[in-house]
Amino acid sequence: MKKHITKAMREGIFVIDGAMGTAVQAMQIDIERDYIGRENCTDVLTRSRPDLVRAIHTSFLEVGVDAVETNTFGANRLVLSEFDEELATWAFDLNKESAQLAVEACSRVEGDRYVLGSMGPGTKLISLGQTTWDNMLDSYTEQARGLLEGGVDAFIIETCQDILQVKCAINACLDALTFYDKTTETIPILVSITIETTGTMLVGSDLQTIVHALAPYPIFSLGLNCATGPELMEAHIAWLSENWSGEISVVPNAGLPEFVSGCAHFPLSAHAYGMAMKRFVEKYGVRIIGGCCGTTPKHLASFIDLKSELHVANRTTKQLIPSSTSLFTPVEFKQDTSILIVAERTNANGSRKFKRLLEEEQWDGLVDMAREELSGGAHVLDVCVDYVGRDGVADLEKIVGRLAQQVDAPLMLDSTDAIAIEAGLKRAGGRCIVNSINLEDGEKRLDDICPLLKKFGAAAVALTIDEEGMAKTASRKVEIAKRLHSLYTEKWGLKSSDLLIDVLTFTIATGMESDRKLALETLDAIEMISIELPECGLLLGVSNVSFGLKPSARRVLNSVFLHEAIQRGLTSAIVHASKILPKHRIDEHHWAAAIDLIYDNRTENKDPLLYFLSLFETDVIEEDEDQIDRSLEEQLRSYILDGKKEGLQAVLEEALKEWSALTIINDHLLDGMKTVGELFGSGQMQLPFVLQSAEVMKKAVGILEPHMEKGEVIDKGRIVLATVSGDVHDIGKNLVDIILSNNGYTVFNIGIRQKIEAIIEAATIHKADAIGLSGLLVKSVGVMEQNLHELNTKSISIPVLLGGAALTRHWAESHLRTIYNGPLYYGRDAFEALSVCDKLVTNQLCDVDEQIEARLKKRAEVEAKVQSGRTDRVDKVRLDESHSLDVVAVPSAPFFGSKMETEIDLDLIYPYINKTALFRGQWGFKKGALSRENFDNLVEETVARTILPLSITS
Structure with missing residues (x-):
C-alpha cells in the first residue's frame, strides 16, 4: 500500500x-x-x-x-x-x-x-x-x-x-x-x-x-x-x-534566463543545481525539493543521485512572536519598550473630522488622517465606519482597500456588523485584528465572528461584556474574560496569543458615588487578568476615563491613567498617541491630583474630582508640538512623495501666485516623481505607494490644466504600449502606463496578446513617438524579435522600448538592437522607461547610446580576458606535457565527512581575497567621475594599503 x-x-x-x-x-x-x-x-x-x-x-x-x-x-x-x-x-x-x-x-x-x-x-x-x-x-x-x-x-x-x-x-x-x-x-x-x-x-x-x-x-x-x-x-x-x-x-529556477542565438538559456547546470539543493537539505533542513523555470529531468536527476547520501539538518525553530501585519510589515502585539498604540481617530464615532470626511466621501482625506495618526506614534489603525444612514459594508470595503495599499500599518476592523467586517477582511492583505467579540447576546457574536477569524487568519479583541451588560468590577471583568477565552480557544480552536482582552473603562468625571472607583476597578482587573491569562494581550480604550472633562484636563488624566495601566500589565491601548504626555512634561501637582482621582484618595477636606477640576478652570496646558514651516517647493514635493491629496488644491493655488502652471508641473511636481522613481528603484518604496504618488500627480495636473495658457499642453510625447502576442501578463506594462501618463506623456495602452499589425496600426493612428513592447514569458522575447523584423520589413524605424521579466538588458542591447533598423532601448522598470522617453523627447538619446556602447565594450573586454586566460592555461598544459609516467602516491584526505573550524588563521586566507570584489562589491568603492589614474591611486593608497590591513587586523 x-x-x-x-x-x-x-x-x-x-x-x-x-x-x-x-x-x-x-x-x-x-x-x-x-x-x-x-x-x-x-x-x-x-x-x-x-x-x-x-x-x-x-x-x-x-x-x-x-x-x-x-x-x-x-x-x-x-x-x-x-x-x-x-x-x-x-x-x-x-x-x-x-x-x-x-x-x-x-x-x-x-x-x-x-x-x-x-x-x-x-x-x-x-x-x-x-x-x-x-x-x-x-x-x-x-x-x-x-x-x-x-x-x-x-x-x-x-x-x-x-x-x-x-x-x-x-x-x-x-x-x-x-x-x-x-x-x-x-x-x-x-x-x-x-x-x-x-x-x-x-x-x-x-x-x-x-x-x-x-x-x-x-x-x-x-x-x-x-x-x-x-x-x-x-x-x-x-x-x-x-x-x-x-x-x-x-523550488528555484535554473538561474535567470540568458539569450543565446535567439533562444532562452538558463545558465545553472544540472550539477550546480544538485549541489545547491544538497546545501539546502544539509544546512537548513529542507525536505521538499523541486525545480522551476529552466529545470529539466537532468537537473532533478543530479540531485536525486546525491539524495541517499544526504542527512537532513535538524531544525530548531523560534516561537513566532504574535503579531498583526500591514500588507508590507509586521507589528508585534507586545512591544519591547512600549505598548501597542492603536489609533483612535480613524473612527466615525470617535472623531468629528473622520465622520465629516466619511459623509463627504473624501476617501483621500480619510487616508491622510490615518497617516497623521501614524506620524503621531500609532502602530495600528482602529477603523470604524459604523454610522447611521450609511452603508457600512460598502464604506468599510472602500476605506480598507485604500488603507491597505497606501498606509503601512496593520488594521483593526471595528464594527458591530459581521458582514461589514468580512467585506473589510476581503480587502486587507495583511493580518488584521477584528474589534470585537463579546457575550452580550450569549455566544452569537462569537459564532458570527470566529469563522471569519479562521477564514482570514485574523486576531481579535474581546470586550468584557456578557448577557448582564458591561462589567464594571474587577471580579466581573475577570470572570467574563476567562469565559471568552475558553470559548475562543476550546470551542473555536484559536490561539490565546491572538486574543486582546479589552477590560473596558468608564468615566470617573460624573461625580456620582458609583463611578468613583471605576478606574481603580479597571486597573485591578488588568493586573488580575495578566496573571490568569498571561498569553493574552490586554487592551484599553483609554480616553473613556476622562469623558466630560475639558481638553487640557483630559490630556493629563488620560496620560496618567495610561501610565498606571501599563504598570499593572496593559499591553495595548486605543489612544490619540500625540495627545499622550510623558510624566516629565506634566506638572507634578497635576500628576498627583490625577493619581488621587484615579485611586479615589478622598479625605474629609478634599474631594479629588473637585480639586482636579479646579486645576483646569483655565486651560494651562499648552501644546508645544513643533510647527515646521516648509517652503512651497518642499510642500509640493512632499505631496507627491507622501501620496497625499487632502489640501493639495490649496497649496497649488498658493503656488500659482508664484509660478505658472507649467512651471509648477515641470520644476516641482515632476521633481517629486523623479524621487519616487529613485526610491522605487532602490527598494525603499513599494509598488502600491508608487501608484498612490502617481494618483496625486494626476490630480495635481487636473487642477492646474485650466490655468495653462492656450497652447501650453502637457504632452511630452505619445507612446503606444502593448503586451506582445501570446502573452496575457500586463502588470508591469500597466505600471509603465501609469508612470508615463503622470509624467506628461499621452499613453495609448492597447492591451495584452497584441499582434504586430495592431501595434503598428495604433502607432500610425496616434502618431506615436515610440512603441513599448512588454512580455513576461520567455517565449515572448522571441515574439519581440519577430516584431522587430516585421517593423523592418515595413520600413518602420520608430523608437522601440522593450521590457519584461524574461528579457535581459544584455540580450536587448547586444542582439535585438543589432537587428532593428530604428532606435531600440531596454527598460528594466517603469522609471527606466520614463528616463529613456525623457531622453527621446529632448533629443538626448546619444547619452543613452554611449552608456550602452560602454557597457557592451566592457563586457566584451571581460569576456576576452576570461577566454584569454583559458587559452593560456591550455597552452601551458600543452607545453608542460610529459610522455613519461610518474608513479604518484594516492593523496590521503585530511578528514572524511563534515568538519567545523571555530578559528581560522587569517594570514592563510589573506592571499585568496578577491580584492576587486571586496573593494567594489562589498565596500562600495566606485570609479564614478574619477579618472582611471585617480581611481587606481585611491584603491592602492587608501584602500589596499590602509583600510584593508586595518580590517584584517581588527
Whole structure:
C-alpha cells in the first residue's frame, strides 16, 4: 500500500518535478492544432495533446522524482477567460483531466509516486484592485474541486505574488475539501511564494509579513519558487528554517534566463543545481525539493543521485512572536519598550473630522488622517465606519482597500456588523485584528465572528461584556474574560496569543458615588487578568476615563491613567498617541491630583474630582508640538512623495501666485516623481505607494490644466504600449502606463496578446513617438524579435522600448538592437522607461547610446580576458606535457565527512581575497567621475594599503 504523502514528506527528502513550461517550449507546438488557437495556453495541452503532457510527466518520473505537478498552473476560470469565455467553461474538466493524466503517468512507474495539484497566481491581484476576493475564490474553488475529482494527493499553491491571493487559494482548497468530506490531514496544502530580487513579493510584502499572515492556516509547508536561482533564495530559506515550524520547500529556477542565438538559456547546470539543493537539505533542513523555470529531468536527476547520501539538518525553530501585519510589515502585539498604540481617530464615532470626511466621501482625506495618526506614534489603525444612514459594508470595503495599499500599518476592523467586517477582511492583505467579540447576546457574536477569524487568519479583541451588560468590577471583568477565552480557544480552536482582552473603562468625571472607583476597578482587573491569562494581550480604550472633562484636563488624566495601566500589565491601548504626555512634561501637582482621582484618595477636606477640576478652570496646558514651516517647493514635493491629496488644491493655488502652471508641473511636481522613481528603484518604496504618488500627480495636473495658457499642453510625447502576442501578463506594462501618463506623456495602452499589425496600426493612428513592447514569458522575447523584423520589413524605424521579466538588458542591447533598423532601448522598470522617453523627447538619446556602447565594450573586454586566460592555461598544459609516467602516491584526505573550524588563521586566507570584489562589491568603492589614474591611486593608497590591513587586523 502506498505510503501517505504527508508521511513521505516528513520522513525523507521529497523531490518534486521540474518545469512543465520549459519542456513544452522545447517542443514544436502548433498554435491551431495543439493550443487549439489559444496561443501559449499550456493548460489546454492536457486535452489536445495528452501524449505530450504524459511524456513530460514520465521524463521526470523516470529519473526518480517523488511527485509530479498537474498541468494546471493557469487552469482557473479567471485566467482562462482572458483567452475566451468558452475556454473558461472548461476549467473544472481541465483540472480533473490533468489530475487523471498525472495519476496515470505515476501508475506506470514503480514505487510510491504522488500528484500535486498545481494552482498558479493568475494574472490579477486583489491587493492592487484588479479583481475581487469573491471572483478569485469562485475561480480557485472550481479548480480545487476539479483537481480533487481527478485524484490529486495534495495541493500546491505556487508562484504566489500577493498575500490576499494566497489566503483566497487556501480557502478555496479548504472549501473543496469540505465539499468532498476530506481534510488537510488527508490532502495537505503546500504553499510556495515568489520573492523577487527586491527581497519582497511583487506587491511589497516581506518574508516576515508573509509568515505571520499565513501562520494561522493549516498549511503543510511553506517555501519559495521562481524569480531567482538558488543563490538568491538562500538568505530567505535560512530565515524560514529558524522561524517556520512546518516543512520548507525550495523550488528555484535554473538561474535567470540568458539569450543565446535567439533562444532562452538558463545558465545553472544540472550539477550546480544538485549541489545547491544538497546545501539546502544539509544546512537548513529542507525536505521538499523541486525545480522551476529552466529545470529539466537532468537537473532533478543530479540531485536525486546525491539524495541517499544526504542527512537532513535538524531544525530548531523560534516561537513566532504574535503579531498583526500591514500588507508590507509586521507589528508585534507586545512591544519591547512600549505598548501597542492603536489609533483612535480613524473612527466615525470617535472623531468629528473622520465622520465629516466619511459623509463627504473624501476617501483621500480619510487616508491622510490615518497617516497623521501614524506620524503621531500609532502602530495600528482602529477603523470604524459604523454610522447611521450609511452603508457600512460598502464604506468599510472602500476605506480598507485604500488603507491597505497606501498606509503601512496593520488594521483593526471595528464594527458591530459581521458582514461589514468580512467585506473589510476581503480587502486587507495583511493580518488584521477584528474589534470585537463579546457575550452580550450569549455566544452569537462569537459564532458570527470566529469563522471569519479562521477564514482570514485574523486576531481579535474581546470586550468584557456578557448577557448582564458591561462589567464594571474587577471580579466581573475577570470572570467574563476567562469565559471568552475558553470559548475562543476550546470551542473555536484559536490561539490565546491572538486574543486582546479589552477590560473596558468608564468615566470617573460624573461625580456620582458609583463611578468613583471605576478606574481603580479597571486597573485591578488588568493586573488580575495578566496573571490568569498571561498569553493574552490586554487592551484599553483609554480616553473613556476622562469623558466630560475639558481638553487640557483630559490630556493629563488620560496620560496618567495610561501610565498606571501599563504598570499593572496593559499591553495595548486605543489612544490619540500625540495627545499622550510623558510624566516629565506634566506638572507634578497635576500628576498627583490625577493619581488621587484615579485611586479615589478622598479625605474629609478634599474631594479629588473637585480639586482636579479646579486645576483646569483655565486651560494651562499648552501644546508645544513643533510647527515646521516648509517652503512651497518642499510642500509640493512632499505631496507627491507622501501620496497625499487632502489640501493639495490649496497649496497649488498658493503656488500659482508664484509660478505658472507649467512651471509648477515641470520644476516641482515632476521633481517629486523623479524621487519616487529613485526610491522605487532602490527598494525603499513599494509598488502600491508608487501608484498612490502617481494618483496625486494626476490630480495635481487636473487642477492646474485650466490655468495653462492656450497652447501650453502637457504632452511630452505619445507612446503606444502593448503586451506582445501570446502573452496575457500586463502588470508591469500597466505600471509603465501609469508612470508615463503622470509624467506628461499621452499613453495609448492597447492591451495584452497584441499582434504586430495592431501595434503598428495604433502607432500610425496616434502618431506615436515610440512603441513599448512588454512580455513576461520567455517565449515572448522571441515574439519581440519577430516584431522587430516585421517593423523592418515595413520600413518602420520608430523608437522601440522593450521590457519584461524574461528579457535581459544584455540580450536587448547586444542582439535585438543589432537587428532593428530604428532606435531600440531596454527598460528594466517603469522609471527606466520614463528616463529613456525623457531622453527621446529632448533629443538626448546619444547619452543613452554611449552608456550602452560602454557597457557592451566592457563586457566584451571581460569576456576576452576570461577566454584569454583559458587559452593560456591550455597552452601551458600543452607545453608542460610529459610522455613519461610518474608513479604518484594516492593523496590521503585530511578528514572524511563534515568538519567545523571555530578559528581560522587569517594570514592563510589573506592571499585568496578577491580584492576587486571586496573593494567594489562589498565596500562600495566606485570609479564614478574619477579618472582611471585617480581611481587606481585611491584603491592602492587608501584602500589596499590602509583600510584593508586595518580590517584584517581588527
